Amino acid sequence: MLPAIHFKKTIDFNKNFKSLLEVLKLVAVSEYHRLEKSLRTFEPLKEVVTDFFNSIDLTQVNHPFLNAGDKPACILAVTSDTGLLGGINNQVVTKAVDLLHEHQARLVVIGERGVGYAQGFGVPCVCYPGIADATRFVQSQEIRDFIVRKVVAGEYGGLKVVYPRAHSFVVHRVEVETLLPFSIQEDPRRGTGGDGEKEVIFESAPAEVVEYLVHIVIGQRLFEIFGMSRVCEQAARYLHLEESCNKIGEMNKKLYLQYFRRRHEVIDANMRELFAARLTHAE
Structure with a gap:
């Protein structure tokens, strides 16, 4: 039977460890708000690109950015190389592998830890380092x-990004966003003869203009997605730390019961021995 001092040392260790986790929780909260404030979306760029594409007939433009054909898509899985995020990384890779089988696609993984999960599924992939601010x-x-380059060369036919996104500090989900084939929301005024009907004079070929603009938009959107993924990392880390603190609290409750039970047993045994010794001495 374990001595009472063993339970006491374990309780003290757990209390100190929980204090460390509480500090890490505060760091995660601080980083979450810092990264959230630094997030920027470039709405003017989106508006300009949308207006341009609404002013032309994209059905007349032949470009791989607009038509995927029968080529395999690229699934880009955004995972993290930082600690305490195994759960969210696993969710991202699992979703990416599901899409991979569904679309007969190719997998690109950001984050070496995500690559480890992909290898566990037996899926080959292209690897990039985890995102750093x-x-x-x-x-x-x-x-x-x-x-x-892969899309223009005909090796990929589309691009889907799988990434974690924090909708609030305590709610985060794995999102899937299609960036290629590129599409925009149709302007309801277009084709009605109203203000949406514009005459466009191209100096360059329409396909070249489309390629240039989509190239910029994809880069900007990936930059935004990587930022949202970093924010979600902090939210997921906080929830993991909170869960660990709760488990330690429950563990210590059980240890306290065992500790006091053992102490009472020792005290009771000592009292019995003392009482027996007094009886023997009296005789």
Whole structure:
């Protein structure tokens, strides 16, 4: 039977460890709000691109950015290399593998830990390092250029991004966003003879203009997605730490019961021995 001091040492260790986790929770909260404030979406760019595409007839433009054909899509899974995020990484890769089988696609994984999960599924993939705040823009452009080259070369027919997104501090989900084939929301005024009908004079070929604009939009959207993924990392880390703190609290409750039970047993045994010794001495 374990001595009472063993339970006491374990309780003290758990209390100190829980205090450390509480500090990490505060760090996660601080980082979440910092990253959330730094997120920026470039709505003016989206509006300009949308207006342009609404002013032309895209059905007359033949480009792989607009028509995937029968080529395999690229599934881009955004995972993290930081700690305490195994659950969210597993969800992202699992969703990506499901899409992979559904669309007969190719897998690109951001984050070495995500690659480990993909290998567990027996799926080959292209690997990129996890997202870092300091190099997020450069990484988004590098990955954009790689995928665009593959699409233009006819190796990929589309692009779906699987990434974690925090809808609030305590609610996060795995999202799937299709970036290629590129599409926009149709302008309801177009084709009615109203203000939406415009005459466009192209200096360059329409396909070249489409390629240039979509190239910019994809890079910008990947930059935004990587930022949202980083925000979600902090929210997921906080929830994981909170769950760990609760488990430690429940564990300590059980240990306290065992500790006091053992102490009472020792005290009771000592009292019995003392009482027996007194009786023997009295005789």
